[in-house]
Amino acid sequence: MPLKVGIPRALLYYYYYPMWRVFFQELGAEVVLSQPSNKGLLANGLKNAVDEVCLPVKLAYGHVLDLAGKSDLLFLPRMVSIGRREYICPKFLGFPDMIRRIKGLPKLIDTNINLYKSSMEIYRAAHEVGKLFSGSSYKIWMAFLRSVKVHNQYFKLLQMGLMPTEAMAILEDRVENLPLPEPEDSFKVALIGHPYNIYDTYINMNIIKRLKEMGASIVTAEFLPDHAVNCASRCLPKKLFWTLGQRMAGAAFNYMKRPDVAGLVHIAAFGCGPDSMTGELIERSARSNGVPFLNITLDEHTGEAGLLTRLEAFMDMLRWRKAGAISM
Ligand code: SF4
Missing domain, CATH: 3.40.50.11900 (Rossmann fold)
Incomplete structure (x- = not known):
C-alpha cells in the first residue's frame, strides 16, 4: 500500500501543488487533497485556530483538519523564504507549529524551506522529504527534477492566461482544450x-x-x-x-x-x-x-x-x- 500524503488545498497550494504532487507520486506515494473550501471547513478552521491569525490561515486550519484520518502523513513545510534575499510572511513559518498542538492529526512533514541564502537549498529540502519514501538518492533526484519541470510548465500556463485550476487540469490530463479567449469587448x-x-x-x-x-x-x-x-x-x-x-x-x-x-x-x-x-x-x-x-x-x-x-x-x-x- 502506498503511503498517503495529505496536502491542504490552501495557502501556497496555488503556487506549488503541481510540483509537490509530481514529487510525491514519482516517489510512489499517493497524494490526498483536502476538499475545496466550503462553509463547514471554514467553520472548523475558525473553531480551532488561534484568534490572532488572518482569515486565510484560519481557513488553512480547516483544510488540515479535513485531512485527519484520510492520510498517513501531512505535508506542511515550514516556508521561511521562497527567493534569494527575501522572506515570506512569518505566518507561513509558524503554521506547522500552530497545527502541531491539534490532537489526532497524521505525522507532519515540516521540512524547512529557506531559499534566503541559496536557491540550491530546495534540493536539500527535497532530499530530506524524499528519504521518508525512498533510500535511493538517485530516485529522489529524478523525482525532484521531474517536479521542477512540471512547476515551470505550470507557471508558463499561468502566464498564458490560465487560472490555476485550469492549468492544473491540463497538467493532470483532465482536459484537452484550452479555455476560450475572453470576448473582445470585455x-x-x-x-x-x-x-x-x-x-x-x-x-x-x-x-x-x-x-x-x-x-x-x-x-x-x-x-x-x-x-x-x-x-x-x-x-x-x-x-x-x-x-x-x-x-x-x-x-x-x-x-x-x-x-x-x-x-x-x-x-x-x-x-x-x-x-x-x-x-x-x-x-x-x-x-x-x-x-x-x-x-x-x-x-x-x-x-x-x-x-x-x-x-x-x-x-x-x-x-x-x-x-x-x-x-x-
Ligand atoms: S500574508 Fe500572512 S498575514 Fe497576510 S494573508 Fe498571507 S499568511 Fe495571512
Whole structure:
C-alpha cells in the first residue's frame, strides 16, 4: 500500500501543488487533497485556530483538519523564504507549529524551506522529504527534477492566461482544450491579491466568475513573467519585505501603466498586516495615475450582496469612464 500524503488545498497550494504532487507520486506515494473550501471547513478552521491569525490561515486550519484520518502523513513545510534575499510572511513559518498542538492529526512533514541564502537549498529540502519514501538518492533526484519541470510548465500556463485550476487540469490530463479567449469587448480588470485569496472561490465568493459575468476579463499577477513584475516594482524606493507583497505591488504597477487595463481590484484578507501595507501603496499609486481602484477586504462575515453591489458599481464606473461620462 502506498503511503498517503495529505496536502491542504490552501495557502501556497496555488503556487506549488503541481510540483509537490509530481514529487510525491514519482516517489510512489499517493497524494490526498483536502476538499475545496466550503462553509463547514471554514467553520472548523475558525473553531480551532488561534484568534490572532488572518482569515486565510484560519481557513488553512480547516483544510488540515479535513485531512485527519484520510492520510498517513501531512505535508506542511515550514516556508521561511521562497527567493534569494527575501522572506515570506512569518505566518507561513509558524503554521506547522500552530497545527502541531491539534490532537489526532497524521505525522507532519515540516521540512524547512529557506531559499534566503541559496536557491540550491530546495534540493536539500527535497532530499530530506524524499528519504521518508525512498533510500535511493538517485530516485529522489529524478523525482525532484521531474517536479521542477512540471512547476515551470505550470507557471508558463499561468502566464498564458490560465487560472490555476485550469492549468492544473491540463497538467493532470483532465482536459484537452484550452479555455476560450475572453470576448473582445470585455474590460480588462487586474485582480491583485495573495493567490489563496484571489483563486479560492469560496473565500472570495467567486469574484472572478462574478466579474466575468459583469463583462470583465481578468488579469492577475501570475499572468506576468517575473522580469515584468520585478521591473515594475523598481519604482518603489525600497524593496518590500515579503516576496508575495512585492509580487503583488509589481504586478499592480505594471497593469496601471497599461492602456488596455481599465481598472484594479485589490483583494485583502482581514487580519493581514502585509495586505494593509501593500494595499495602501497600490491604492496611492492608482490614485496618482488616475486608475480606477477598488479595495475589497475579505473576512468570515463578508456578505455576498454587499460584494456584488460594490463590483457592479465599479464596473458601471469603468463603463461610464470609457464612454467619456466621467474622468478621474
Ligand atoms: S500574508 Fe497576510 S494573508 Fe498571507 S499568511 Fe500572512 S498575514 Fe495571512
